Amino acid sequence: MRKLPLVSTPLLALALLSVALLTGCQVAPPSSSSPSSSSSPDGAADETTTPEPTDPANKPVCALASSAVVKSTLGLTVSEPSQSFDDTETLCTYTSTAGINPIVTFRTGQDAASFARARREAEATGDPTREVDGVGDEAYVTAEEFGNQVSNTLVVRRGAVILSVTAAVSVDAEKAFAAKVLSSIT
Numbered sequence: 001m002r003k004l005p006l007v008s009t010p011l012l013a014l015a016l017l018s019v020a021l022l023t024g025c026q027v028a029p030p031s032s033s034s035p036s037s038s039s040s041p042d043g044a045a046d047e048t049t050t051p052e053p054t055d056p057a058n059k060p061v062c063a064l065a066s067s068a069v070v071k072s073t074l075g076l077t078v079s080e081p082s083q084s085f086d087d088t089e090t091l092c093t094y095t096s097t098a099g100i101n102p103i104v105t106f107r108t109g110q111d112a113a114s115f116a117r118a119r120r121e122a123e124a125t126g127d128p129t130r131e132v133d134g135v136g137d138e139a140y141v142t143a144e145e146f147g148n149q150v151s152n153t154l155v156v157r158r159g160a161v162i163l164s165v166t167a168a169v170s171v172d173a174e175k176a177f178a179a180k181v182l183s184s185i186t
Contacts, residue, residue, distance in 0.1 A: 060106035060161060062092035064184045065177075073177035074169050076100055102167035104181075108160060112138070115157040122155075132156075135175045136163075136182060158182045 062081035070078050078094035078101070085091065092104040107114075119140050122129050132139040136156035143152050153166040154174035163182055165174050 060090055060185050065092050065104045065181050069180055070102060073180055074167055074173050076102060100168050105164045107162040110157060110160055110162045115162060135178050141171050154178060161185060
């Protein structure tokens with residue numbers, strides 16, 4: 001019968017520790033409710049970077065409003081969105097070479113009362129609103145003129161999410177955008 005070589009106890013302990021470290025340890029991602037810090041090239045902490053939210057129904061992400069969705073619905077060629085968020089709001093900003101940069105905002109934990117309050121606040125700032133049918137549970141639009149360019153802001157509530165899109169495009173294009181994006185989360 002053949003004898004197997006014996007392994008010394010310290011060597012065996014080191015091997016088991018290595019396996020445990022490689023397979024059993026996982027780093028938990030930071031909580032999405034608090035900003036994480038990253039270092040900029042000069043070594044200073046950047047407090048504006050936050051972790052990605054993970055549940056699109058509770059915390060929509062800008063990937064739902066990708067540049068491809070913007071192109072197919074709004075007709076604008078833009079970069080992939082830059083995302084920033086806090087506990088209840090996700091802001092998606094885009095850039096384009098044409099200078100038409102849409103802005104998309106998701107607000108979670110909303111209801112009919114918070115939607116009505118947001119509409120009253122828009123009216124109070126001098127931006128008249130008008131009701132829009134055919135998208136979400138309820139919707140309104142405002143328009144602002146910048147020189148010879150009109151920019152519409154469509155605000156749509158569907159369930160507990162309010163989506164707003166601001167762009168220099170037609171209200172019908174914004175409705176198509178909102179319908180496509182909201183169909184992904186509710």
